[in-house]
Amino acid sequence: MRAVLRPVVTTLSIVSMTLAPGLVSAQSTGVLFTVVVPAGGFGSSLYLRELLSSLTAARLFCQQLNDETLQVDCLSDRLGQVAQEIPEDTDYDEVRSILADTSAQLGELARANHDRARGRLRATQPGQGEKGATRPLRPIAPDALAAVNAQAVDILEEAKTKLLRSADGKNRNQYARIAQALESNKVLLRS
Incomplete structure (x- = not known):
């Protein structure tokens, strides 16, 4: 910009x-x-770096929780936040839509497999005070964790595919970089 x-x-x-x-x-x-x-002026390399940084920060935040049962809902929360921060009527409308949809799917997956014995948990970054998840996170039931993580990986893979398919000539490289950043979040779910 x-x-x-x-x-x-x-x-x-x-x-x-x-x-x-x-x-x-x-x-x-x-x-x-x-x-x-102008709407077409938002597809700058500066904004792309900001968006990629936000996706990396999402992964790092969830990783620092050190609780594999919270990873799916944490990614849901963080990707939803990244989607909300993308301005409307810009070159990134499709990215915002895909991230919001991915967040909703991950959230629904976490809701359906919630470990009710543990309840919902507040997540904050160490040393960051109140900065953290925008809502309490749902831990996944231990007996469902492997299957839920596999489904979450599929949801992220679908989002990556949608990003790559929706790219046109002018934003192909940017969408590929965003898809790659989204792909890196799958590492959290494969541990």
Whole structure:
């Protein structure tokens, strides 16, 4: 994404800057300066790096939980969060849709195989205070874990296939890199 911000008034002091779907705004006391980014302008290498970083962070967060029974629901939560952070009406609409669908499928799989004896658990990153899963996670029943993980791997593989099939000429390389990052999450489920 490339946006050029030129000051309207030379003494404008920016208090905060926000990036919203297709909109960059800088606010100061009583002054609003807005630059609209065209939908096609979001497919930049900078945003791709941010998206790939988010997918890597999802895997690392779930891995740091050190509880294999939480991996499926953790991936559901994290992929859902990544999907929500993708702005609407951009070159990544299809990616957002696929990630949201994958998150929903993994969540349903975790719900159907929940270890009711353990209940739902809050997950946070060590040393990060309250930063963590957006909701309590459901552990998978130990006797169902192998089968659930195999189904979760299939769901991730299907998502990868959808990403690769939905890519066109201009975004083929980017979608392939996103699919590869999604593929790396399968390692959590094969241990």
